[in-house]
Amino acid sequence: MIILDRPYVSKFLKCSASRQNLPVLDTAQARALAGDADLRFTPAASFFPEAKSTRIYANSENSLELIMRELKGSPLASMIEICKDKLLFRETISDMYPEYGFAEVDAEDLDAFDPSVLPLPFIVKPARGFFSLGVHRVESDDDWPEISEAIRNETDRLNDQYPSEVVSAGTYIAEEAIGGREYAVDVYWDENGRPVVLNILHHPFGSEDDVSDRLYYTSDEVMRSMLKPVTEFAAELGKVCGFRDFPAHVEIRVLKSGRIIPIEANPLRFAGWCVADITRHAWGFDPYEYYFTNRQPDWNDLLEKRAGTTTAMTIGDIPADVDRKKLDGFDHDAFESLFDTVLELREIDWEKYPVFAFVFSRTDNANLPRLMKLLEEDFRHYLR
Structure with a gap:
């Protein structure tokens, strides 16, 4: 259903x-x-x-x-x-991560919050959030007045743009910034609580203070290195949270030690905006069908067939200082020239959302450095 x-x-x-x-x-x-x-x-x-x-x-x-x-x-x-309740999520998994610090922050009492209660740096974001909306990184206690003012300014905009069940800017969670590499996992738990991993996407950033969703990619190298630890982590997470017959898009960080710490679990779906379709582009199977029919990928066969190949999803984000109402479109040819092979380009209504396109692309693993340069690209050059 x-x-x-x-x-x-x-x-x-x-x-x-x-x-x-x-x-x-x-x-x-x-x-x-x-x-x-x-x-x-x-x-x-x-x-x-x-x-x-x-x-x-x-x-x-x-x-x-x-x-x-x-x-x-x-x-x-x-x-x-x-x-959905990020505070409840942290409380539920607290026995898995007793060392991890977090705190509730009420949007109406921002000035009363003491940033020194958490080690620096820390992240503050809506307790109910989506798509990196309202996410801020606090590097110093002195940053708090400016960030709290930014939160006040964005509260009404976020609550107007999305339903409260998606983004609620009334309550925020402040939590330790987690180092390491970030990944996004599409997974479902079967009727026995056993996790079935359908895809793992590496989510690189352009800098330490970058919180954007611009680039995600998967490859045989990503899957070979992460499938076993991610599956083991998902089994423990599902047991603690009681997940059964349940799909989720789980964002995680992997420390240098190999320890996996979840950022959040997005319920009842895989990657948002139908980015989950990247699984079909990368591995050739339908993740929705696998979930509904209780199937699991034959990763040994798939990784052999797709060896040496990287499949990516890039968001054509619009800089905040661009007046989206004045846009007429974008230069498709110039934008597509950034990628080795474009598998699919989806145009997005930029009047409603600060995005003009989603691009699914393919390249050889050896060309990954070129893909990473997209993190530094100023996409305003492709806007009309």
Whole structure:
């Protein structure tokens, strides 16, 4: 069963839902996004009772408020709440990471918060958040007045742009900055709580204070080095949180010691904005179908077939000082020239979101340095 909602539903996801004949919750948003896709629309009166006893997927966290209301008190609602409330998530896994410091920060009492209660640097972000929205890095106690002012200025904008179940800028969590490499994991836990990893994406940054989502990539090298430790970590996480028949997009950091610390777990979906489709581009299988049919990838075979290949997703983000209302488009050819092989380019409504495109691309592992240069690229050069 699947719920389709804004901000974006890919053609691939719609085709997958149609091919599998999945019940799709009948909403005005789903019908508008469906276009001419042949989907099995199902009214809420029958959709949600059935959803209590079968697997469900929601491509957008905009749907979580509805799900939580309709399935209140269910095991699924409890699993969602553990993920969405970042404070509850930290409390739930605190026995796994007793050394990790975090604190609640009320947006109305920013001036009263004492930044010295946490070791530096630390991150502050909405307790319910998405897409790196409202994320700030505090390097010094002296940074706090400026950052608290920035939080005040963005609170109304974030709450207006996204439902409270997706981003709530009323309460923030301040937590230790985690060093090491960052990865994003698409995983589901089966009926026995066993994790099935569907993809692992490396998320590099341009600098220590970079919190953007510009670049993610996967490769045979990434999977060979991370599959075993990530699967073991996911098994422990699922046990502590009680995950069953549950998909998630989990962001993690890997320390030099190899210890994995989760940043957050995004419930009931894989990578947002249908970026989960990168699994099809990289490995040739449908992650949505694997979840609904309880299948797991044959990684030994896949890694042999895709040896030496890197598949990436790049967000064409718009600099904050650009007036998006004045944009007419972007130079497709020049933008695509940044990549070795463009597999798919998705244009995004830049009047609504500070993004003009998502690009899926492929290159040889040896050309990874060229891909990393995208972290320093000023994309305003490609805007009209």
